[in-house]
Amino acid sequence: MLANGSDIQRQVAMASIAISGQLRGHRQALSESVTFLAAPTAPGKHRRVYTANTGSNLPGQLVRDEGGPATGDPAGG
Secondary structure (H helix, E strand, O other): OOOOOOHHHHHHHHHHHHHHHHHHHHHHHHHHHHHHHOOOOOOOOOOEEEEOOOOOOOOOEEEEEOOOOOOOOOOOO
C-alpha cells in the first residue's frame, strides 16, 4: 500500500505503522517493568481450596490450604 496505494491508503498505512511501533514500545516497557514488580515465589505449588457454601460470593470461605490438615470431606479433602 505504501508503494502502490492511493494517497489515502498510504496515509492509513503510515498511521498503522506508527501506531504499531508505539504499541510495541509500550508492550516492551511493560514487560520489563513487570519483571521487577513480580514478587519472588518459592518453587512448587501453593494451592488453596474454597467453598462458596452453595452461594455465589467468591472466592468464598477457605477450607484447606496447601499442606494443611485434612478436612474430613469424603471428596478428598
